[in-house]
Amino acid sequence: MKDEILKVLMTTKEYVSGAGLSETLGVSRTAIWKAIHKLKDEGYEIEAVPNRGYRLLIETTNLVETAIRLHLSKASRFTTIKIYETVDSTNSEAKRLKVNKSMNEGLIIAKEQTAGKGRRGKNWTSVKDEGIWASLVLVPDIAPTIASMLTLIAGMSAAMAIEDRTGLEVGIKWPNDLVISGKKVCGILTEMSTEADYINHVVVGIGINVNQTFFEEPLEAIATSLKIELGREVNRVEILTTFLNHFETLYEKFLKIMDLSFMIDKYNSMCVNVDQELRIIEHGATKQATGIKVTDQGGLMVRNKEGNTEIIYAGDVSI
Numbered sequence: 001m002k003d004e005i006l007k008v009l010m011t012t013k014e015y016v017s018g019a020g021l022s023e024t025l026g027v028s029r030t031a032i033w034k035a036i037h038k039l040k041d042e043g044y045e046i047e048a049v050p051n052r053g054y055r056l057l058i059e060t061t062n063l064v065e066t067a068i069r070l071h072l073s074k075a076s077r078f079t080t081i082k083i084y085e086t087v088d089s090t091n092s093e094a095k096r097l098k099v100n101k102s103m104n105e106g107l108i109i110a111k112e113q114t115a116g117k118g119r120r121g122k123n124w125t126s127v128k129d130e131g132i133w134a135s136l137v138l139v140p141d142i143a144p145t146i147a148s149m150l151t152l153i154a155g156m157s158a159a160m161a162i163e164d165r166t167g168l169e170v171g172i173k174w175p176n177d178l179v180i181s182g183k184k185v186c187g188i189l190t191e192m193s194t195e196a197d198y199i200n201h202v203v204v205g206i207g208i209n210v211n212q213t214f215f216e217e218p219l220e221a222i223a224t225s226l227k228i229e230l231g232r233e234v235n236r237v238e239i240l241t242t243f244l245n246h247f248e249t250l251y252e253k254f255l256k257i258m259d260l261s262f263m264i265d266k267y268n269s270m271c272v273n274v275d276q277e278l279r280i281i282e283h284g285a286t287k288q289a290t291g292i293k294v295t296d297q298g299g300l301m302v303r304n305k306e307g308n309t310e311i312i313y314a315g316d317v318s319i
């Protein structure tokens with residue numbers, strides 16, 4: 001019911017009487033009053049004027065389900081959204097929910113993570129309410145060998161969302177770190193459960209630094225947030241839902257053709273490794289190479305010191 005009241009208030013943009021709302025939605029005026037209070041608790045600013053009714057003044061910027069649903073596309077596959085005050089890691093929680101069979105596809109969001117996980121066993125600092133800490137739970141009917149492409153799709157979707165909503169120029173460091181002015185603003189950790197030739201589920205975990213004002217050493221030198229870059233607070237609901245909408249559009253295309261050809265030109269135009277001298281750590285060994293492009297299969301094509309072309313599918317690449 002909160003969702004319905006919100007839709008009416010957002011489309012009318014004017015005062016809507018309690019009586020009118022109760023008639024349209026077929027519930028009592030007390031029920032309307034209670035729902036309006038819940039919306040206010042979620043951070044919506046709603047004015048109530050005697051004899052005129054209710055008017056929405058400001059949408060909430062809190063990561064609450066009403067706000068997220070309102071901005072997701074109607075056909076969104078994320079019909080299950082779970083939001084936690086605090087959790088160890090949204091990826092770990094997603095995996096627990098899959099093991100318990102209490103979720104098919106969906107979205108897990110935490111306001112705070114106490115044991116956020118980064119790639120290569122690192123920690124991911126996830127301070128309360130300062131960023132977007134979320135995991136997408138997907139059950140794609142694809143071969144396990146191409147599932148890593150989902151990471152690139154998520155990275156590009158997040159880069160597009162940040163550019164759309166802030167105007168900042170975002171670079172993608174292959175395969176999926178997002179950087180602004182050379183510092184990391186977003187990371188993605190994809191984990192999956194597979195059988196020999198099919199996927200049980202994929203968890204795409206995404207961390208976006210949004211409203212941090214500083215980072216402690218040693219992160220200070222390498223991490224940034226949207227707020228640091230812009231000098232103002234950024235609405236997390238807008239960033240998250242724009243990311244999800246982009247992701248769903250790209251994901252649908254990917255499921256039809258099973259490679260990244262439909263988006264690779266744009267990905268390459270945002271990729272900071274192209275035409276750069278790179279240091280690649282692969283299976284413990286370090287080598288130098290020049291980045292050429294990212295391929296339709298998501299590999300990084302490089303020219304090695306001998307002048308030969310090779311494609312890297314896993315490894316740590318630094319500029």
Ligand code: BTN
Nearest residue numbers: 089116117118119134187205207
């Ligand atoms: C990286 O090292 O770049 C990947 C960072 C991924 C962080 C996100 S935050 C939400 C999700 N839950 C986790 O524990 N990690 C991912």
